[in-house]
Amino acid sequence: MAQVGQRYGAWGRAAVGAAVLVPGWASAATINGADLSVFWGIPFAGILLSIALMPLFLPHFWHHHFGKVAAFWALAFLLPFAAVFGPGLAAGSLAHALVAEYIPFVILLTALFTVSGGIYIRGNLHGSPGLNTAILAIGAVLASFMGTTGASMLLIRPLIRANDARRSCAHVVVFFIFIVSNAGGSLTPLGDPPLFLGFLKGVDFFWTVRHIFAETLFLVGALLVIFYLLDRYMLRFDAQKPRTDPTPDTHSLGFEGKINFVLLGAVVALVLLSGFWKSDLQWDIAGVAVGLPSIVRDLGLIAVAVLSFKLTPASAHAANQFDWGPMQEVAKLFAGIFLTIIPVIAMLQAGANGPFGAVVRAVTRPDGSPDPAMYFWAAGLLSSFLDNAPTYLVFFNTAGGDPQVLMTSMATTLAAISAGAVFMGANTYIGNAPNMMVKAIAESRGVRMPSFFGYMAWSCAILVPLFVVMTFIWFR
Numbered sequence: 155m156a157q158v159g160q161r162y163g164a165w166g167r168a169a170v171g172a173a174v175l176v177p178g179w180a181s182a183a184t185i186n187g188a189d190l191s192v193f194w195g196i197p198f199a200g201i202l203l204s205i206a207l208m209p210l211f212l213p214h215f216w217h218h219h220f221g222k223v224a225a226f227w228a229l230a231f232l233l234p235f236a237a238v239f240g241p242g243l244a245a246g247s248l249a250h251a252l253v254a255e256y257i258p259f260v261i262l263l264t265a266l267f268t269v270s271g272g273i274y275i276r277g278n279l280h281g282s283p284g285l286n287t288a289i290l291a292i293g294a295v296l297a298s299f300m301g302t303t304g305a306s307m308l309l310i311r312p313l314i315r316a317n318d319a320r321r322s323c324a325h326v327v328v329f330f331i332f333i334v335s336n337a338g339g340s341l342t343p344l345g346d347p348p349l350f351l352g353f354l355k356g357v358d359f360f361w362t363v364r365h366i367f368a369e370t371l372f373l374v375g376a377l378l379v380i381f382y383l384l385d386r387y388m389l390r391f392d393a394q395k396p397r398t399d400p401t402p403d404t405h406s407l408g409f410e411g412k413i414n415f416v417l418l419g420a421v422v423a424l425v426l427l428s429g430f431w432k433s434d435l436q437w438d439i440a441g442v443a444v445g446l447p448s449i450v451r452d453l454g455l456i457a458v459a460v461l462s463f464k465l466t467p468a469s470a471h472a473a474n475q476f477d478w479g480p481m482q483e484v485a486k487l488f489a490g491i492f493l494t495i496i497p498v499i500a501m502l503q504a505g506a507n508g509p510f511g512a513v514v515r516a517v518t519r520p521d522g523s524p525d526p527a528m529y530f531w532a533a534g535l536l537s538s539f540l541d542n543a544p545t546y547l548v549f550f551n552t553a554g555g556d557p558q559v560l561m562t563s564m565a566t567t568l569a570a571i572s573a574g575a576v577f578m579g580a581n582t583y584i585g586n587a588p589n590m591m592v593k594a595i596a597e598s599r600g601v602r603m604p605s606f607f608g609y610m611a612w613s614c615a616i617l618v619p620l621f622v623v624m625t626f627i628w629f630r
Contacts, residue, residue: 224490
């Protein structure tokens with residue numbers, strides 16, 4: 155991938171190089187979370203607080219050095235960890251985080267970002283409440299079939315362009331994140347990474363659409379109604395101070411970069427193939443076993459991204475104001491998150507005997523049976539701040555880890571885990587990767603987005619009450 159070196163930065167290239175050049179260090183050793191202190195979570199808390207506070211108090215420094223800040227917190231974990239537990243375990247953990255999780259994550263996001271960024275919806279839509287609501291509804295449907303990242307990158311630019319004559323449109327982007335970047339991706343494994351991991355673990359492809367369709371319909375429907383009413387109010391406010399529309403009208407609506415629709419289908423096919431295709435062939439890459447289906451998927455996605463960038467007309471990229479900035483920001487920050495989260499996930503996986511045993515015990519009733527409501531909130535709240543994919547796996551395994559049992563006698567519990575991980579990724583900017591990408595694109599187009607805590611005020615006021623209602627209806 156042409157941009158991999160840029161996204162990792164010098165520290166990332168050095169770390170990958172070390173893991174590859176010293177394969178003996180990258181052993182299969184795993185971290186016993188029960189042996190860790192909660193203080194190993196400080197680097198993870200540090201990077202979260204940096205993302206939350208630095209754009210508020212040190213905006214110029216953050217804008218130019220966020221990659222260095224992410225690298226600092228990653229090294230604040232890796233170097234002490236290597237000194238205490240040995241370089242072998244540190245290098246093995248680093249290699250696993252990069253090879254098995256981060257690199258496939260970035261490759262998929264890059265492919266979706268490139269392909270969707272090459273589709274330009276021609277024509278100047280006018281952002282009325284009805285039109286905006288329709289775009290959000292369409293995005294909610296598309297998200298389960300082309301992923302929350304793909305749907306977000308396809309629609310956020312025309313949505314911003316449709317509302318660029320309005321003075322107040324940050325709320326439009328906030329609800330876009332709620333609906334398109336999160337809730338809409340809850341019906342298939344293609345929609346959101348946690349569900350794809352469940353699919354790889356043995357959950358049927360159509361299980362989620364059968365078991366959380368009602369919850370999704372309720373959440374998306376309620377959000378669309380709330381948005382429509384709010385947008386009508388905000389439009390009346392904007393009408394008092396009209397602005398000139400900076401986007402000229404054109405005679406007809408249409409698409410440029412249509413080849414990307416074909417390439418988008420190739421992305422979907424490659425992801426599906428890696429789930430259905432079983433092969434015993436695998437290779438040891440820096441001490442991590444990587445199967446043939448995963449290699450074919452990732453190489454195919456790289457090829458799709460390259461083809462998209464080469465075949466997309468320059469006019470489509472120019473019209474979309476396409477640049478790599480949002481992707482680089484997500485890649486650098488999530489590199490730090492994926493590394494500093496290593497001890498946090500290990501401590502959660504230690505179960506009731508680990509430092510976070512209270513969390514695990516909280517999801518179990520006194521009689522030993524699972525509590526779906528607590529699974530919903532525990533998986534959801536952790537997914538708001540941790541990466542929701544490994545968080546899903548933690549609670550999937552806490553509930554027993556047997557897909558056949560979870561899909562049948564424990565279906566309510568699996569539905570609670572799935573809904574919590576996907577829906578509550580909208581609670582913060584870092585709950586799901588598309589959230590930050592959408593924020594970065596909106597800000598690059600001049601939209602004054604809420605701060606980290608300002609966004610959380612929106613989610614607490616609008617999403618949390620809906621989640622409470624859902625708890626009493628479906629997860630008691």
